Amino acid sequence: MKTKNIQKLFLFALSVFIFASCKKESENIFTMFTDVTVTYNNSDPRCVTDYKLVNDKDEVWIDFTINSANEDVYSYVVETSSGTQQPQRITYPITDETKRRSFSNILKLTMNRDGKSSYRIYALNQKGIFIGDGKKNVTVEVNPSYMIYANRNIYLPNPEGTVPSFFSLTDASGYSYTNAAQNAAKIDFGIFARLASNSTPSVVSVVLNLYSLSSATNPIPAFDISGFNPKRTTKFSAPVTGQANAFLTSAVSGSTIETLAKARTINLDQTNATLLANGLNGGNGVFFLTQEGKYGMLYINAVTSDYEGRPYINVSVKIQK
Structure with missing residues (x-):
C-alpha cells in the first residue's frame, strides 16, 4: 500500500513539474527575441513610422534600422499584408559584413492598392532563422481611388x-x-x-x-x-x-x-x-x-x-x- 501511495505521489509531483515547466516556457515566448530591434526612422516627410494616410500613386518611404545585440544578421524579410491576400514576403541579403549588427536602408514604395497595407521587417541569422522584428510594424492606408x-x-x-x-x-x-x-x-x-x-x-x-x-x-x-x-x-x-x-x-x-x-x-x-x-x-x-x-x-x-x-x-x- 505504501509503495502505491509513493508511486502516486511521485506521478503527481512529476505532473506538477512538467506543467510548471510548460507554463514557464509559454510565458517566456513573449519575451524572446528582444536582442533585435527594428526602428522606423522619420528622415523625410514621405516616411511612415507608424501609420500614414496617402493617395493612389503617392510615394512612401520605410526608413528602417535593424540592431542586433548578440547575433549577426545575414538577411532581412519585408512582409506585406494587404486585404484578404496571404502575406507577401521578400528576403534581402546583407552582404556587408560590417553591418551585420546594425543595418539601415530605405524602401521606396509607390502605393497602388486602395485600403490598408501593413509592413513588417524581421531579421534572419546565418541559418535563415528568425531572430527578431522589434515587435513593430507600420501601416499605410490609401484613400479610395x-x-x-x-x-x-x-x-x-x-x-x-x-x-x-x-x-x-x-x-x-x-x-x-x-x-x-x-x-x-x-x-x-x-x-x-x-x-x-x-x-x-x-x-x-x-x-x-x-x-x-x-x-x-x-x-x-x-x-x-x-x-x-x-x-x-x-x-x-x-x-x-x-x-x-x-x-x-x-x-x-x-x-x-x-x-x-x-x-x-x-x-x-x-x-x-x-x-x-x-x-x-x-x-x-x-x-x-x-x-x-x-x-x-x-x-x-x-x-x-x-x-x-x-x-x-x-x-x-x-x-x-
Whole structure:
C-alpha cells in the first residue's frame, strides 16, 4: 500500500513539474527575441513610422534600422499584408559584413492598392532563422481611388422594350428603351444578341455583345435611338477571356485599373464577337474609357435568366474616381 501511495505521489509531483515547466516556457515566448530591434526612422516627410494616410500613386518611404545585440544578421524579410491576400514576403541579403549588427536602408514604395497595407521587417541569422522584428510594424492606408459596383443585371431587350437593357457605367444604373431617351446622357451601352458563327439549324448558339448609343450601326433597328441626345462616346475593348483574377486581385486601385486597361486596345463603340466564348460570357472582361477620361473594367459574372425566363448578364464594374 505504501509503495502505491509513493508511486502516486511521485506521478503527481512529476505532473506538477512538467506543467510548471510548460507554463514557464509559454510565458517566456513573449519575451524572446528582444536582442533585435527594428526602428522606423522619420528622415523625410514621405516616411511612415507608424501609420500614414496617402493617395493612389503617392510615394512612401520605410526608413528602417535593424540592431542586433548578440547575433549577426545575414538577411532581412519585408512582409506585406494587404486585404484578404496571404502575406507577401521578400528576403534581402546583407552582404556587408560590417553591418551585420546594425543595418539601415530605405524602401521606396509607390502605393497602388486602395485600403490598408501593413509592413513588417524581421531579421534572419546565418541559418535563415528568425531572430527578431522589434515587435513593430507600420501601416499605410490609401484613400479610395475607384468605385466598385457589384452584381448588376443587364437584360437582353424584350419586344416591348420594358426591361433594363441599357447601362450607365458611372452610377451602375440600368434603363429600358421606354425611359432611355430622357436618360441618354447617362447611358454608356446596351447589349444585344446575334447568332454565333458556329450556330447550325440543329444546334443554335447565341453570342452577346454590347454597343454604344454613338455607334454608327444600331444592332437593334426595332428600337430607334437616332433621336437620343446627347450620346455618350465611351470606348470599349473587345471582350477578354479569363479575367476573374485580374478583376478581383489586380484591379485594386485607380492606377492599376488604368494600367490593365491601357494594355488593351480600347477603340470600339460596338463589340463584334462571333463565338459564345468570346462575347459577353461569364468570366470575361471588357475594358473601357469614358468620355470624361476615366478607365474601368466591366466583368461578366454570369449569363443567366430570371424566374420569368428573361435572359440577362450579371456584371460588376470597377471605374476610376
